Amino acid sequence: MRNTAVTQVALIIISVVIIVSYIRPTFANIRVVQDEIYEYADATEKANQFNTRLQQLLLRESEFSNADIKALETFLPSKIEPFAVMDDVQILVEKNGGKVVDMTAGEVILPNPDVDFDDYYDEQAVTANKFVSQTFELSMISDYQGFIGFLRDLESTSYILEITNLSFGSDAEQAKQFDVGANPDEIEFELILKTYALSSNQ
Numbered sequence: 001m002r003n004t005a006v007t008q009v010a011l012i013i014i015s016v017v018i019i020v021s022y023i024r025p026t027f028a029n030i031r032v033v034q035d036e037i038y039e040y041a042d043a044t045e046k047a048n049q050f051n052t053r054l055q056q057l058l059l060r061e062s063e064f065s066n067a068d069i070k071a072l073e074t075f076l077p078s079k080i081e082p083f084a085v086m087d088d089v090q091i092l093v094e095k096n097g098g099k100v101v102d103m104t105a106g107e108v109i110l111p112n113p114d115v116d117f118d119d120y121y122d123e124q125a126v127t128a129n130k131f132v133s134q135t136f137e138l139s140m141i142s143d144y145q146g147f148i149g150f151l152r153d154l155e156s157t158s159y160i161l162e163i164t165n166l167s168f169g170s171d172a173e174q175a176k177q178f179d180v181g182a183n184p185d186e187i188e189f190e191l192i193l194k195t196y197a198l199s200s201n202q
Helices: 002-062 066-075 082-095 123-128 144-155 170-176
Strands: 099-109 131-142 161-168 187-198
Touching: 082 099, 082 131, 082 144, 082 161, 082 187, 131 144, 144 161, 144 187
Parallel strands: none
Antiparallel strands: 099 131, 131 187, 161 187
């Protein structure tokens, strides 16, 4: 009986040693492997979603003609060319019988990558933060009909060129006091124009 009891105690001790030294570490390793399997499965799922979205976009791109793509690239270019914009504006002013008094290019405004829209979501703000923008200050002289023609041509440009501020009248009236030959129908207009480009960082 004594030997049997000793044998049972020895077996219990051996079992404890096996559990501590082998089975528990094995379970721990299994949990690590399971975690890695879950991470791999999640990464695989995200990769599949990305590939599906990419295929959808490629399919949509193939539906557009080269002319459509070219028109889109002109309407929303990847870079703003300030001298080209100012040349275009001057051509439109002079086409409608007006005269450019002064025109300057403002600062280029880049998207802010630090803006977090998670807490405050505004669709317009999110959209605006995807574009580069630049303003142009324009001072021009024109009669009323010529200015209306200029505005119509401005709306028909092949790229976005919007008016964000407009004032007129006072400076032209002061100038006419010192210019005997000034046309009484001419008005001096002060405008701030704004154009956009698609940010390459988006």
